[in-house]
Amino acid sequence: MILSCGGRVLQREKVFEYIDRHYNEHLSKLQELVKQPSISAENRGVRECAGLVKSYLKDLGCKDSRLVETSGFPVVYGYYDAGADKTIIVYFMYDTQPVDDPGWTVPPLEGRVANLPPFGDCLVARGAINTKGELRAFLNSCESIKAVGEEIPVNLMFVAEGEEELGSRHLPEFIEEYTGELKKADAVFFPSADQDQKGKVGIALGVKGIVYFELELDGKNWGRGPTEFDIHGSNKAWVDSPAWRMIQALSTMTLKDGNKVLIDGFYENALPPSQEDLELLEKLEKTFDEGAVKDMMKVERFIEDTHGRKAFLKYFYSPTLNINGIWGGYIGPGTKTVLPYKITAKVDVRLVPNMKVEEVLPKIRRHLDKHGFQEIKIVELEEGYGWAKTSVKEPAAQAIIKTYREFGFEPEILPHVAGSAPFCMFNREPLNLPFVMGGLGHGGRAHAPNEYIVVQEGGSTGGLCTLEKSYVAILDNLSKIS
């Protein structure tokens, strides 16, 4: 039975107490979800995971939960009617990165709990923080509200996509199909866990855009070098090398430092910080913990040895050209001598406001052609998506900030982060909805081995119970936005 909760006051404390008492069960729900592989890049378990998420939405009481097919993996859609005034789209991603990276000290898909100082117990698994942990914690929060006889204070439209790690390439198909429904919402919320490892809270108001592609050269396309297989290395004396040629092509794209990009127009349209951003940055400088950030990434120095404001100006406002991976020829142990017939580099470009997705690949192509590398092929891996920003003045953003203050935290407000997420699909045409993310908890090593989310309380950050309580409070505060 769905009750209207219009005007009711959510009894947070009752819910919080319930959450504390059900820690073990809630943790085991997170473990269940990370154990279900959903590696979109490898088409491993993705559809099974969609089914699992759909069952979660049904269990919560969504009157409507379904897999919405796209040209790729399905979007799991669910509508929870709380009879409330406000409606919030909850954006989830149910896919994860691969698990092939060396360095995992626990099996990445077993849902192991390990003690990681200074945090205490953490769930260590692929997806733990990016973002199955938050997905399931959010649902635990919703279930807890109902379990104590309360009602969720807002209506929820769940949109869980299975291709975030592939660049959300088919999410626009879903949004187009469901535009009528989605436009009824007041804001979009992406549950996250935004404490750093010392417990400091940040709120990110936007993301960079991304275009991801491969640069590929083989002897067949080139008409030079070996065309079908790696040949004996001694033939380098009279046969051209696609590997050397690719290195020459790539080297024209940056200065010797590998940072400054030399592609014509690469920095075109990149805006400097706005007045609102500058005000935020001024506050940010006072609380920015450079040491903690570096320690987390195991990085000793920032580019050009910058610090503080100068460093995060780079982080926020630099478009980047990054090599994610490169390979060709013999890459095993020892000394096999071959002349490789093919070499490939995985490259991504991150876009800041107001750079345009559709200009990226043509600029790369023109650059290669201009330098005489017509033979190098650009293989588009995803269409890419743009940057996104929500103003700090948005009521939804203020609801998140208010929540943090209620929990005793004065958040760092980041105008945007350097990571990418498909927020622009919600906060531009046709939906034009404010997009916010938040949650009090911590995790790390997304896209890296030993990805983790803190589950135990009492360490330097909130654990699973704090995270779930913060989602309850966020929902409560979002129900009051005007």
Add this chain to the structure above:
Amino acid sequence: MILSCGGRVLQREKVFEYIDRHYNEHLSKLQELVKQPSISAENRGVRECAGLVKSYLKDLGCKDSRLVETSGFPVVYGYYDAGADKTIIVYFMYDTQPVDDPGWTVPPLEGRVANLPPFGDCLVARGAINTKGELRAFLNSCESIKAVGEEIPVNLMFVAEGEEELGSRHLPEFIEEYTGELKKADAVFFPSADQDQKGKVGIALGVKGIVYFELELDGKNWGRGPTEFDIHGSNKAWVDSPAWRMIQALSTMTLKDGNKVLIDGFYENALPPSQEDLELLEKLEKTFDEGAVKDMMKVERFIEDTHGRKAFLKYFYSPTLNINGIWGGYIGPGTKTVLPYKITAKVDVRLVPNMKVEEVLPKIRRHLDKHGFQEIKIVELEEGYGWAKTSVKEPAAQAIIKTYREFGFEPEILPHVAGSAPFCMFNREPLNLPFVMGGLGHGGRAHAPNEYIVVQEGGSTGGLCTLEKSYVAILDNLSKIS
């Protein structure tokens, strides 16, 4: 019982007929040997293969066959006393390249026979031509001589090494220990199969030298970039990239074409062809089948679109700087976004007369330092070995040429090939022995998938029986050198 064969005439026809009648058994001996993995780069089956080769030498009747331990894999040594005037060192390698290359259409270690037009039946397996096929065929020849009641016309010192594919790094230890024995020999013979795919015969009088190393850069050594693991790719905005930096470093080493090497002194000491070489090259030009060579490698064009004499002058007399493989970051399917902490390139330098092995790495180091890439590490994978040449006037070389003529072939004489083999360890101090290779047969795709040796007669090249007969004749002719 060992009989002296001094002055006896070898009844070749009797042996040849025996070889024809025992084709199936002889082929199965080749299959047995290729089925025993001996991948030195991976330490896979090498010692077991050494044991197998030792048992072969014992079966042949070597009064002395043993594993001679070195700091690496053992050398299998055997002495066969034929009571003859002449003594020949037979150089074998019993190790092979890895089998991880994609593109194998048969399992690489099963000894499968497949029909490959225009050759007919071929043994398709790792090691088939490089060089387990020849090793076992040579032993079949020796056994056939004895089986018909004849005696092998020369004494044989077998030296079978298990680290050829690792650059023969510990062969010098063996040579030092056995110098006294080895100096008693008159020449060194390396059984090979030197017909091209149309049946034309070549004899190679020398090899280039080789130095093989890795260039490696990680954030730890650099003091910049991620130091321990790949981090989220968005951090490229403020964290340096070892991958871009390595590309910049590598790009300084060649011109844009990837061919001309820009390392100071790289071409120093490289000799132009000698007068003897020039005479050989003049003849060579008339028979050089460019199309066949290109077709074999699936190469459409040589460097700078050279042809004929100009092409093989490059092949013979160019030192090379080759990238055998390069890798770093995420190299799986799809779009994982990471900033890689490490990148590695496997590089080899081939040396022509009179380049010096010991000068190669210091020149690379100076080049990197001069261009400001002190942080790039050179990891030496093998000590390397020098080029080697035997004069065409050497009686041992003439014995091979005579054999080919007896079989109706006028051989192409190559002053040397661009491949590398540890011949210099035999034909320089302290042994100073002429080194020759030869055999009438054909195989291909060494260091590549679907490596093969032709076993059937009647195709465009000799098969296993012809190969074995040619070894019988070579031994006979070597017994008569003065």
